[in-house]
Amino acid sequence: MxxxxxxxxxxxxxxxxxxxxxxxxxxxxxxxxxxxxxxxxxxxxxxxxxxxxxxxxxxxxxxxxxxxxxxxxxxxxxxxxxxxxxxxxxxxxxxxxxxxxxxxxxxxxxxxxxxxxxxxxxxxxxxxxxxxxxxxKKSLNVSIDLARKSFLESIIVSYDSHKEYSEQILNTLGLPTHDFDCLLGVITTYDCDKQLYNDSNFQDRIISRLEDYIKKDAFFDERYILIAPTWINEIIVLGYDFQRYTKSELTQYFKNLCKVIQEEYGVSASVALNLARTDWRGVNDLYKQTALYMYNHKNEGTSQVFLIEDERTLNDKQESIDFAKEMSNAIAVQDVDGLVNLTNIFFCRDKKVPFVSIKAIVCSIVNEILKALNNMDKYDNAQCMNVWQDILITDNTVELRRKLLKLIFTFNESINEKNKNKKHYTIDRALEYLNADLSRDVTVQDLALYLNINPSYLSVLFKKEVGLTITEYVTKKRIDKAKEYLRSSTKKVNDIASMVGYQTPAYFIYQFKKLVGCTPAEFRERRL
Incomplete structure:
Protein backbone atom coordinates (compact mmCIF):
# COMPACT_ATOMS: atom_id res chain seq x y z
CA MET A 1 0.00 0.00 0.00
CA LYS A 137 22.52 -7.51 -12.33
CA LYS A 138 22.41 -10.60 -10.11
CA SER A 139 22.48 -12.80 -13.19
CA LEU A 140 25.79 -11.37 -14.37
CA ASN A 141 28.90 -13.49 -13.92
CA VAL A 142 30.91 -10.46 -12.79
CA SER A 143 29.91 -7.65 -10.50
CA ILE A 144 28.48 -4.47 -11.96
CA ASP A 145 31.26 -2.45 -10.37
CA LEU A 146 33.94 -4.47 -12.15
CA ALA A 147 31.99 -4.40 -15.40
CA ARG A 148 31.61 -0.60 -15.22
CA LYS A 149 35.31 -0.19 -14.46
CA SER A 150 36.21 -2.47 -17.35
CA PHE A 151 33.88 -0.49 -19.62
CA LEU A 152 35.57 2.82 -18.74
CA GLU A 153 39.05 1.30 -19.21
CA SER A 154 38.05 0.00 -22.66
CA ILE A 155 36.92 3.47 -23.73
CA ILE A 156 40.09 5.19 -22.50
CA VAL A 157 42.79 2.59 -23.21
CA SER A 158 41.56 0.43 -26.11
CA TYR A 159 39.32 2.96 -27.81
CA ASP A 160 37.59 2.16 -31.10
CA SER A 161 35.99 5.24 -32.68
CA HIS A 162 33.72 3.06 -34.82
CA LYS A 163 32.35 0.96 -31.98
CA GLU A 164 28.69 1.33 -31.16
CA TYR A 165 27.65 0.77 -27.56
CA SER A 166 24.26 -0.96 -27.48
CA GLU A 167 21.51 0.40 -25.28
CA GLN A 168 21.14 -3.03 -23.69
CA ILE A 169 24.75 -3.03 -22.46
CA LEU A 170 24.53 0.57 -21.26
CA ASN A 171 21.22 -0.06 -19.48
CA THR A 172 22.64 -3.17 -17.84
CA LEU A 173 25.58 -1.14 -16.53
CA GLY A 174 23.27 1.66 -15.43
CA LEU A 175 24.85 4.15 -17.83
CA PRO A 176 23.34 6.83 -20.09
CA THR A 177 22.28 5.60 -23.53
CA HIS A 178 22.49 8.98 -25.30
CA ASP A 179 24.34 12.29 -24.92
CA PHE A 180 24.97 13.19 -21.30
CA ASP A 181 26.50 15.96 -19.21
CA CYS A 182 29.93 14.56 -18.42
CA LEU A 183 32.38 15.34 -15.62
CA LEU A 184 35.74 13.79 -16.46
CA GLY A 185 38.56 14.08 -13.93
CA VAL A 186 42.18 13.10 -14.43
CA ILE A 187 43.88 12.53 -11.06
CA THR A 188 47.66 12.54 -11.27
CA THR A 189 49.75 11.38 -8.30
CA TYR A 190 53.31 12.67 -7.75
CA ASP A 191 56.40 11.22 -6.07
CA CYS A 192 54.91 7.74 -5.83
CA ASP A 193 57.72 5.74 -7.50
CA LYS A 194 58.96 4.36 -4.19
CA GLN A 195 55.52 3.24 -3.07
CA LEU A 196 54.84 1.62 -6.45
CA TYR A 197 58.21 -0.18 -6.30
CA ASN A 198 57.57 -1.56 -2.80
CA ASP A 199 53.85 -2.23 -3.29
CA SER A 200 52.59 -3.38 -6.68
CA ASN A 201 49.01 -2.93 -5.45
CA PHE A 202 49.58 0.65 -4.35
CA GLN A 203 47.47 2.20 -7.13
CA ASP A 204 44.70 -0.35 -6.62
CA ARG A 205 44.59 0.57 -2.95
CA ILE A 206 44.27 4.27 -3.84
CA ILE A 207 41.45 3.50 -6.26
CA SER A 208 39.72 1.38 -3.64
CA ARG A 209 40.07 4.24 -1.15
CA LEU A 210 38.63 6.73 -3.65
CA GLU A 211 35.67 4.46 -4.31
CA ASP A 212 35.11 4.06 -0.59
CA TYR A 213 35.41 7.84 -0.10
CA ILE A 214 32.81 8.53 -2.79
CA LYS A 215 30.43 5.84 -1.55
CA LYS A 216 30.46 7.14 2.02
CA ASP A 217 30.35 10.82 1.10
CA ALA A 218 26.86 12.22 0.63
CA PHE A 219 28.04 14.76 -1.97
CA PHE A 220 28.06 12.39 -4.96
CA ASP A 221 25.63 9.64 -5.80
CA GLU A 222 27.97 6.68 -6.33
CA ARG A 223 25.70 5.30 -9.06
CA TYR A 224 26.84 8.14 -11.31
CA ILE A 225 30.60 7.74 -10.82
CA LEU A 226 33.08 5.46 -12.60
CA ILE A 227 36.72 5.14 -11.49
CA ALA A 228 39.50 3.34 -13.40
CA PRO A 229 43.32 3.50 -13.74
CA THR A 230 45.02 4.46 -16.99
CA TRP A 231 48.76 4.72 -16.13
CA ILE A 232 50.76 3.94 -13.03
CA ASN A 233 50.30 7.47 -11.70
CA GLU A 234 46.99 8.40 -13.32
CA ILE A 235 43.39 7.63 -12.39
CA ILE A 236 40.22 8.56 -14.27
CA VAL A 237 37.05 9.64 -12.52
CA LEU A 238 34.02 9.94 -14.79
CA GLY A 239 30.71 11.27 -13.54
CA TYR A 240 27.39 12.09 -15.11
CA ASP A 241 24.16 13.75 -13.96
CA PHE A 242 26.30 16.35 -12.16
CA GLN A 243 24.21 19.43 -13.10
CA ARG A 244 23.09 19.99 -9.51
CA TYR A 245 26.68 20.78 -8.44
CA THR A 246 28.23 24.22 -8.78
CA LYS A 247 31.78 24.65 -10.06
CA SER A 248 32.95 25.84 -6.65
CA GLU A 249 31.41 22.75 -5.00
CA LEU A 250 33.16 20.43 -7.46
CA THR A 251 36.48 22.19 -6.97
CA GLN A 252 36.24 21.97 -3.17
CA TYR A 253 35.21 18.33 -3.29
CA PHE A 254 38.24 17.28 -5.30
CA LYS A 255 40.56 19.41 -3.17
CA ASN A 256 39.35 17.41 -0.18
CA LEU A 257 39.92 14.21 -2.14
CA CYS A 258 43.53 15.23 -2.88
CA LYS A 259 43.97 15.96 0.81
CA VAL A 260 42.80 12.43 1.68
CA ILE A 261 45.37 10.93 -0.72
CA GLN A 262 48.12 13.11 0.78
CA GLU A 263 47.28 12.32 4.39
CA GLU A 264 46.66 8.58 4.04
CA TYR A 265 49.22 7.58 1.39
CA GLY A 266 51.90 10.22 1.66
CA VAL A 267 51.73 11.27 -1.99
CA SER A 268 50.52 14.52 -3.47
CA ALA A 269 47.95 14.70 -6.26
CA SER A 270 46.35 17.19 -8.60
CA VAL A 271 43.12 16.98 -10.55
CA ALA A 272 41.99 18.37 -13.91
CA LEU A 273 38.21 18.44 -14.27
CA ASN A 274 36.55 18.75 -17.67
CA LEU A 275 32.87 19.61 -17.98
CA ALA A 276 31.20 18.96 -21.32
CA ARG A 277 28.22 17.31 -22.97
CA THR A 278 29.15 14.21 -24.95
CA ASP A 279 28.29 10.59 -25.72
CA TRP A 280 30.41 7.52 -24.96
CA ARG A 281 32.27 7.73 -28.26
CA GLY A 282 33.33 11.26 -27.34
CA VAL A 283 34.69 10.37 -23.89
CA ASN A 284 38.08 9.33 -25.28
CA ASP A 285 38.60 12.75 -26.91
CA LEU A 286 37.53 14.40 -23.67
CA TYR A 287 40.07 12.31 -21.77
CA LYS A 288 42.89 13.24 -24.18
CA GLN A 289 42.03 16.92 -23.87
CA THR A 290 41.97 16.69 -20.06
CA ALA A 291 45.18 14.66 -19.80
CA LEU A 292 46.97 17.14 -22.11
CA TYR A 293 45.73 20.03 -19.97
CA MET A 294 47.06 18.31 -16.85
CA TYR A 295 50.42 17.67 -18.51
CA ASN A 296 50.75 21.32 -19.58
CA HIS A 297 50.03 22.51 -16.03
CA LYS A 298 52.06 19.91 -14.14
CA ASN A 299 54.62 22.50 -13.03
CA GLU A 300 52.07 24.73 -11.32
CA GLY A 301 52.34 22.83 -8.03
CA THR A 302 50.68 19.85 -6.42
CA SER A 303 47.30 19.55 -4.72
CA GLN A 304 45.79 21.69 -7.46
CA VAL A 305 42.32 21.39 -8.97
CA PHE A 306 42.04 22.71 -12.52
CA LEU A 307 38.55 23.27 -13.84
CA ILE A 308 38.30 23.07 -17.62
CA GLU A 309 35.25 23.99 -19.60
CA ASP A 310 35.49 23.13 -23.26
CA GLU A 311 35.75 26.30 -25.33
CA ARG A 312 33.11 24.88 -27.67
CA THR A 313 30.80 24.41 -24.70
CA LEU A 314 31.34 28.00 -23.65
CA ASN A 315 30.65 29.17 -27.20
CA ASP A 316 27.54 27.00 -27.33
CA LYS A 317 26.29 28.47 -24.07
CA GLN A 318 26.90 31.99 -25.32
CA GLU A 319 25.03 31.16 -28.52
CA SER A 320 22.17 29.88 -26.37
CA ILE A 321 22.10 33.14 -24.43
CA ASP A 322 22.10 35.09 -27.71
CA PHE A 323 19.30 32.86 -28.95
CA ALA A 324 17.24 33.66 -25.85
CA LYS A 325 17.72 37.39 -26.46
CA GLU A 326 16.68 37.06 -30.12
CA MET A 327 13.62 35.03 -29.12
CA SER A 328 12.69 37.64 -26.51
CA ASN A 329 12.96 40.40 -29.12
CA ALA A 330 10.82 38.39 -31.56
CA ILE A 331 8.15 37.94 -28.90
CA ALA A 332 8.19 41.66 -28.12
CA VAL A 333 7.58 42.62 -31.78
CA GLN A 334 5.26 39.62 -32.35
CA ASP A 335 7.47 38.19 -35.12
CA VAL A 336 6.09 34.64 -35.21
CA ASP A 337 8.01 33.60 -38.34
CA GLY A 338 11.19 34.69 -36.59
CA LEU A 339 10.24 32.67 -33.49
CA VAL A 340 9.68 29.52 -35.52
CA ASN A 341 12.92 29.92 -37.48
CA LEU A 342 14.96 30.59 -34.33
CA THR A 343 13.43 27.58 -32.58
CA ASN A 344 14.21 25.23 -35.48
CA ILE A 345 17.77 26.53 -35.74
CA PHE A 346 18.33 26.19 -31.99
CA PHE A 347 17.14 22.60 -31.76
CA CYS A 348 18.57 21.35 -35.05
CA ARG A 349 22.13 22.60 -34.65
CA ASP A 350 24.89 20.14 -33.81
CA LYS A 351 25.89 21.52 -30.44
CA LYS A 352 26.78 19.93 -27.10
CA VAL A 353 24.73 22.16 -24.83
CA PRO A 354 23.59 20.40 -21.63
CA PHE A 355 19.89 19.56 -21.60
CA VAL A 356 19.48 21.43 -18.34
CA SER A 357 20.75 24.61 -20.05
CA ILE A 358 18.46 24.08 -23.05
CA LYS A 359 15.49 23.57 -20.74
CA ALA A 360 16.31 26.67 -18.70
CA ILE A 361 16.37 28.82 -21.85
CA VAL A 362 13.14 27.29 -23.17
CA CYS A 363 11.48 27.89 -19.80
CA SER A 364 12.42 31.57 -19.94
CA ILE A 365 10.96 31.84 -23.47
CA VAL A 366 7.81 29.96 -22.48
CA ASN A 367 7.39 32.30 -19.53
CA GLU A 368 7.49 35.35 -21.82
CA ILE A 369 5.03 33.84 -24.30
CA LEU A 370 2.64 32.88 -21.48
CA LYS A 371 2.77 36.41 -20.12
CA ALA A 372 1.94 37.74 -23.58
CA LEU A 373 -0.95 35.26 -23.96
CA ASN A 374 -2.20 36.19 -20.51
CA ASN A 375 -2.11 39.89 -21.37
CA MET A 376 -4.04 39.16 -24.58
CA ASP A 377 -6.67 37.27 -22.51
CA LYS A 378 -5.95 34.17 -24.61
CA TYR A 379 -4.86 32.11 -21.58
CA ASP A 380 -6.10 32.55 -18.03
CA ASN A 381 -3.84 31.85 -15.06
CA ALA A 382 -4.93 28.21 -14.79
CA GLN A 383 -4.12 27.56 -18.46
CA CYS A 384 -0.72 29.21 -18.08
CA MET A 385 -0.05 27.00 -15.07
CA ASN A 386 -0.94 23.84 -17.01
CA VAL A 387 1.42 24.76 -19.86
CA TRP A 388 4.22 25.62 -17.44
CA GLN A 389 3.76 22.34 -15.58
CA ASP A 390 3.86 20.41 -18.85
CA ILE A 391 7.14 22.08 -19.84
CA LEU A 392 8.76 21.42 -16.46
CA ILE A 393 8.12 17.66 -16.58
CA THR A 394 9.54 17.34 -20.11
CA ASP A 395 12.77 15.34 -20.09
CA ASN A 396 14.00 15.34 -23.71
CA THR A 397 14.74 17.89 -26.43
CA VAL A 398 12.36 16.39 -29.00
CA GLU A 399 9.31 16.92 -26.79
CA LEU A 400 10.64 20.27 -25.59
CA ARG A 401 10.87 21.52 -29.19
CA ARG A 402 7.41 20.19 -30.07
CA LYS A 403 5.78 21.84 -27.07
CA LEU A 404 7.54 25.16 -27.67
CA LEU A 405 6.44 25.24 -31.31
CA LYS A 406 2.88 24.39 -30.29
CA LEU A 407 2.90 27.33 -27.88
CA ILE A 408 4.32 29.62 -30.58
CA PHE A 409 1.50 28.62 -32.94
CA THR A 410 -1.02 29.44 -30.20
CA PHE A 411 0.75 32.79 -29.79
CA ASN A 412 0.36 33.34 -33.55
CA GLU A 413 -3.38 32.60 -33.41
CA SER A 414 -3.77 35.07 -30.57
CA ILE A 415 -1.88 37.76 -32.48
CA ASN A 416 -4.08 37.22 -35.54
CA GLU A 417 -7.23 37.43 -33.45
CA LYS A 418 -5.98 40.58 -31.76
CA ASN A 419 -5.05 42.19 -35.08
CA LYS A 420 -8.41 41.26 -36.54
CA ASN A 421 -10.23 42.83 -33.62
CA LYS A 422 -7.94 45.84 -33.81
CA LYS A 423 -8.74 46.23 -37.53
CA HIS A 424 -12.46 46.04 -36.84
CA TYR A 425 -12.11 48.69 -34.15
CA THR A 426 -10.23 50.99 -36.54
CA ILE A 427 -12.85 50.57 -39.26
CA ASP A 428 -15.68 51.07 -36.76
CA ARG A 429 -14.15 54.39 -35.76
CA ALA A 430 -13.71 55.36 -39.41
CA LEU A 431 -17.35 54.57 -40.25
CA GLU A 432 -18.57 56.41 -37.18
CA TYR A 433 -16.59 59.49 -38.21
CA LEU A 434 -17.83 59.40 -41.82
CA ASN A 435 -21.47 58.79 -40.92
CA ALA A 436 -21.52 61.59 -38.34
CA ASP A 437 -21.65 64.25 -41.08
CA LEU A 438 -22.00 63.13 -44.70
CA SER A 439 -21.99 66.73 -45.91
CA ARG A 440 -18.30 67.02 -45.11
CA ASP A 441 -15.70 66.45 -47.80
CA VAL A 442 -13.32 64.01 -46.12
CA THR A 443 -10.10 62.92 -47.79
CA VAL A 444 -8.16 59.76 -47.01
CA GLN A 445 -5.47 61.95 -45.45
CA ASP A 446 -8.04 63.65 -43.19
CA LEU A 447 -9.44 60.33 -41.99
CA ALA A 448 -5.98 58.77 -41.50
CA LEU A 449 -4.93 61.78 -39.42
CA TYR A 450 -8.04 61.40 -37.26
CA LEU A 451 -7.36 57.67 -36.76
CA ASN A 452 -3.60 58.18 -36.37
CA ILE A 453 -2.63 55.55 -38.96
CA ASN A 454 -0.88 55.49 -42.32
CA PRO A 455 -3.15 56.73 -45.19
CA SER A 456 -2.09 53.97 -47.60
CA TYR A 457 -2.67 51.30 -44.94
CA LEU A 458 -6.08 52.82 -44.16
CA SER A 459 -7.10 52.66 -47.81
CA VAL A 460 -6.14 48.99 -48.12
CA LEU A 461 -7.71 48.06 -44.75
CA PHE A 462 -10.95 49.93 -45.47
CA LYS A 463 -11.40 48.26 -48.88
CA LYS A 464 -10.65 44.85 -47.38
CA GLU A 465 -13.08 45.19 -44.47
CA VAL A 466 -15.91 47.23 -46.07
CA GLY A 467 -15.62 46.08 -49.68
CA LEU A 468 -15.60 49.69 -50.96
CA THR A 469 -13.06 52.46 -51.17
CA ILE A 470 -13.57 55.37 -48.79
CA THR A 471 -14.85 57.55 -51.66
CA GLU A 472 -17.21 54.82 -52.86
CA TYR A 473 -18.55 54.35 -49.34
CA VAL A 474 -19.19 58.09 -48.80
CA THR A 475 -20.89 58.36 -52.21
CA LYS A 476 -23.12 55.37 -51.49
CA LYS A 477 -24.12 56.72 -48.06
CA ARG A 478 -24.85 60.16 -49.55
CA ILE A 479 -27.04 58.68 -52.29
CA ASP A 480 -28.84 56.44 -49.75
CA LYS A 481 -29.54 59.53 -47.64
CA ALA A 482 -30.75 61.42 -50.71
CA LYS A 483 -33.13 58.58 -51.53
CA GLU A 484 -34.63 58.88 -48.07
CA TYR A 485 -35.21 62.63 -48.57
CA LEU A 486 -36.74 62.03 -51.99
CA ARG A 487 -39.18 59.47 -50.55
CA SER A 488 -40.19 61.34 -47.40
CA SER A 489 -40.05 65.03 -48.29
CA THR A 490 -40.94 67.55 -50.99
CA LYS A 491 -37.55 69.28 -50.82
CA LYS A 492 -36.08 70.42 -54.09
CA VAL A 493 -33.34 68.30 -55.70
CA ASN A 494 -30.89 71.20 -55.44
CA ASP A 495 -31.51 71.45 -51.68
CA ILE A 496 -31.12 67.71 -51.19
CA ALA A 497 -27.85 67.79 -53.11
CA SER A 498 -26.51 70.40 -50.71
CA MET A 499 -27.82 68.55 -47.64
CA VAL A 500 -25.95 65.34 -48.54
CA GLY A 501 -22.67 67.12 -49.31
CA TYR A 502 -22.68 67.97 -53.01
CA GLN A 503 -21.72 71.53 -53.94
CA THR A 504 -23.27 71.38 -57.44
CA PRO A 505 -26.61 69.77 -58.31
CA ALA A 506 -25.25 68.57 -61.64
CA TYR A 507 -22.58 66.39 -60.00
CA PHE A 508 -25.14 65.08 -57.52
CA ILE A 509 -27.48 64.09 -60.36
CA TYR A 510 -24.55 62.43 -62.20
CA GLN A 511 -23.58 60.33 -59.16
CA PHE A 512 -27.20 59.48 -58.36
CA LYS A 513 -27.90 58.20 -61.88
CA LYS A 514 -24.63 56.30 -61.90
CA LEU A 515 -25.57 54.34 -58.75
CA VAL A 516 -29.38 54.16 -58.96
CA GLY A 517 -29.89 54.03 -62.73
CA CYS A 518 -32.17 57.06 -62.95
CA THR A 519 -32.18 60.76 -62.06
CA PRO A 520 -33.42 61.99 -58.65
CA ALA A 521 -36.59 63.39 -60.29
CA GLU A 522 -37.33 60.07 -61.99
CA PHE A 523 -36.71 58.26 -58.70
CA ARG A 524 -39.22 60.52 -56.89
CA GLU A 525 -41.82 60.05 -59.60
CA ARG A 526 -41.50 56.29 -59.44
CA ARG A 527 -41.35 56.28 -55.64
CA LEU A 528 -38.67 53.58 -55.75
Missing part, protein backbone atom coordinates in the same frame (compact mmCIF):
# COMPACT_ATOMS: atom_id res chain seq x y z
CA UNK A 2 1.12 3.53 -0.71
CA UNK A 3 1.17 6.34 1.84
CA UNK A 4 -0.04 9.92 1.59
CA UNK A 5 -0.20 12.90 3.91
CA UNK A 6 -2.72 15.78 3.85
CA UNK A 7 -1.42 19.14 5.09
CA UNK A 8 -3.91 21.91 5.82
CA UNK A 9 -4.53 24.16 8.81
CA UNK A 10 -8.30 23.80 8.27
CA UNK A 11 -9.51 20.51 9.86
CA UNK A 12 -12.65 20.40 7.71
CA UNK A 13 -10.55 20.56 4.53
CA UNK A 14 -8.29 17.74 5.67
CA UNK A 15 -11.18 15.57 6.80
CA UNK A 16 -13.06 16.22 3.56
CA UNK A 17 -10.23 14.93 1.40
CA UNK A 18 -9.53 12.03 3.76
CA UNK A 19 -13.20 11.00 3.82
CA UNK A 20 -14.24 11.39 0.17
CA UNK A 21 -11.20 10.11 -1.76
CA UNK A 22 -11.28 6.37 -2.51
CA UNK A 23 -7.90 5.71 -0.91
CA UNK A 24 -8.24 1.93 -0.60
CA UNK A 25 -9.44 1.54 -4.18
CA UNK A 26 -6.39 3.49 -5.40
CA UNK A 27 -4.00 1.35 -3.33
CA UNK A 28 -3.32 3.87 -0.55
CA UNK A 29 -3.44 3.50 3.22
CA UNK A 30 -5.61 5.88 5.22
CA UNK A 31 -3.71 9.17 4.82
CA UNK A 32 -1.80 10.87 7.60
CA UNK A 33 -2.86 14.42 8.46
CA UNK A 34 -0.92 17.49 9.56
CA UNK A 35 -2.17 20.97 10.39
CA UNK A 36 1.14 22.74 9.68
CA UNK A 37 4.23 22.50 7.53
CA UNK A 38 6.41 21.75 10.57
CA UNK A 39 4.23 18.83 11.66
CA UNK A 40 4.17 17.49 8.10
CA UNK A 41 7.96 17.55 7.80
CA UNK A 42 8.32 15.61 11.07
CA UNK A 43 5.82 12.99 9.88
CA UNK A 44 7.60 12.70 6.51
CA UNK A 45 10.90 12.08 8.34
CA UNK A 46 9.30 9.32 10.39
CA UNK A 47 7.24 7.63 7.64
CA UNK A 48 7.76 6.40 4.09
CA UNK A 49 5.47 8.93 2.41
CA UNK A 50 4.79 8.71 -1.34
CA UNK A 51 2.38 11.63 -1.93
CA UNK A 52 1.90 15.01 -0.21
CA UNK A 53 -1.33 16.99 -0.61
CA UNK A 54 -0.90 20.48 0.83
CA UNK A 55 -2.68 23.81 1.00
CA UNK A 56 -0.53 26.68 -0.27
CA UNK A 57 -1.80 29.12 2.36
CA UNK A 58 -0.90 28.12 5.93
CA UNK A 59 0.35 30.13 8.91
CA UNK A 60 3.99 30.03 9.99
CA UNK A 61 5.17 27.99 6.97
CA UNK A 62 3.25 28.17 3.69
CA UNK A 63 3.00 25.38 1.15
CA UNK A 64 5.88 26.66 -1.01
CA UNK A 65 8.25 26.89 1.94
CA UNK A 66 7.21 23.43 3.05
CA UNK A 67 7.96 21.93 -0.39
CA UNK A 68 11.41 23.55 -0.32
CA UNK A 69 12.11 22.00 3.09
CA UNK A 70 10.77 18.60 2.05
CA UNK A 71 13.05 18.49 -1.02
CA UNK A 72 16.07 18.90 1.23
CA UNK A 73 15.21 15.79 3.26
CA UNK A 74 13.34 13.50 0.85
CA UNK A 75 13.61 13.10 -2.92
CA UNK A 76 11.04 11.76 -5.40
CA UNK A 77 7.98 12.75 -3.40
CA UNK A 78 4.93 13.51 -5.52
CA UNK A 79 3.34 16.75 -4.32
CA UNK A 80 -0.11 18.23 -5.01
CA UNK A 81 -0.65 21.88 -4.07
CA UNK A 82 -4.21 23.08 -3.42
CA UNK A 83 -4.76 26.82 -3.66
CA UNK A 84 -7.37 29.52 -3.79
CA UNK A 85 -5.01 31.67 -5.85
CA UNK A 86 -5.45 31.39 -9.61
CA UNK A 87 -2.52 33.71 -10.35
CA UNK A 88 -0.02 32.10 -12.71
CA UNK A 89 2.97 33.25 -10.63
CA UNK A 90 1.83 31.14 -7.65
CA UNK A 91 1.47 28.10 -9.88
CA UNK A 92 4.85 28.64 -11.49
CA UNK A 93 6.54 29.03 -8.10
CA UNK A 94 4.93 25.78 -6.91
CA UNK A 95 6.07 23.90 -10.03
CA UNK A 96 9.60 25.27 -9.72
CA UNK A 97 9.78 24.05 -6.13
CA UNK A 98 8.79 20.57 -7.29
CA UNK A 99 5.00 20.32 -7.09
CA UNK A 100 3.56 17.93 -9.70
CA UNK A 101 0.05 19.41 -9.67
CA UNK A 102 -1.56 22.74 -8.76
CA UNK A 103 -5.31 22.43 -8.11
CA UNK A 104 -7.65 25.36 -7.56
CA UNK A 105 -10.32 25.46 -4.87
CA UNK A 106 -12.96 24.17 -4.72
CA UNK A 107 -11.16 20.94 -5.57
CA UNK A 108 -13.05 18.08 -7.14
CA UNK A 109 -12.43 14.63 -5.66
CA UNK A 110 -12.06 13.29 -9.22
CA UNK A 111 -9.09 15.61 -9.81
CA UNK A 112 -7.26 14.40 -6.72
CA UNK A 113 -8.00 10.76 -7.57
CA UNK A 114 -6.76 11.27 -11.13
CA UNK A 115 -3.39 12.49 -9.85
CA UNK A 116 -3.15 9.81 -7.16
CA UNK A 117 -3.73 7.14 -9.79
CA UNK A 118 -1.04 8.69 -12.00
CA UNK A 119 1.44 8.81 -9.10
CA UNK A 120 0.60 5.23 -8.09
CA UNK A 121 1.20 3.91 -11.62
CA UNK A 122 4.48 5.79 -11.90
CA UNK A 123 5.71 4.46 -8.53
CA UNK A 124 4.77 0.90 -9.52
CA UNK A 125 6.58 1.33 -12.84
CA UNK A 126 9.70 2.72 -11.15
CA UNK A 127 9.76 -0.11 -8.63
CA UNK A 128 9.25 -2.72 -11.35
CA UNK A 129 12.13 -1.21 -13.32
CA UNK A 130 14.36 -1.32 -10.23
CA UNK A 131 13.38 -4.94 -9.50
CA UNK A 132 14.04 -6.02 -13.09
CA UNK A 133 17.38 -4.23 -13.05
CA UNK A 134 18.38 -5.96 -9.81
CA UNK A 135 17.49 -9.35 -11.22
CA UNK A 136 19.53 -8.67 -14.34
Missing amino acids: FKAIIVDDEPSHREGIARHVNWKGLGFDVPLQAESGEEAINLIKENEIDVVIADICMPSMNGLEMIHRINSIRQNLDIIIISGYDEFEYARAAMEEGARAYLLKPVKVEEIEKWLKKFRDEIIHRQQTIDDDMKL
